[in-house]
Amino acid sequence: MGNPDHHSRLAREKRTAALDEFKSGRYTVVGDLVLKAIEQAIEASAAGEGKHFHLNPRSAHAQRAKWAKRNFPEIAPDIDVVWSAYGDLGYDGIDGRRAKEAIEAMERIIYEIEKRTGIKLE
Numbered sequence: 001m002g003n004p005d006h007h008s009r010l011a012r013e014k015r016t017a018a019l020d021e022f023k024s025g026r027y028t029v030v031g032d033l034v035l036k037a038i039e040q041a042i043e044a045s046a047a048g049e050g051k052h053f054h055l056n057p058r059s060a061h062a063q064r065a066k067w068a069k070r071n072f073p074e075i076a077p078d079i080d081v082v083w084s085a086y087g088d089l090g091y092d093g094i095d096g097r098r099a100k101e102a103i104e105a106m107e108r109i110i111y112e113i114e115k116r117t118g119i120k121l122e
Helices: 004-023 027-047 057-071 073-091 096-117
Strands: none
Touching: 004 027, 004 096, 027 057, 027 073, 027 096, 057 073, 073 096
């Protein structure tokens, strides 16, 4: 647990689940799964540097986002899209447009992290 392979496996599983839920029109869970997929992708990358945000649950979300934006500035806007969609979908959940935006942002984030690190995330 806590190594890049472990987190990349979880990222792939959550990504696939997010795509499946989107296709099924279950938008309330798309935001949750997209957020968890990108967080696992970030954890996989950070674990390669010996960082493990999940060890401090109270600050993990904020620290992950901060670290990712600093280390992958090209995905910073997409991280903000995911967080915004997470809130909207988790509480309203009926907006397929917001779910689509979250899926598209997730795909861009995963692509960039995979491209730069070589960690298999798709």
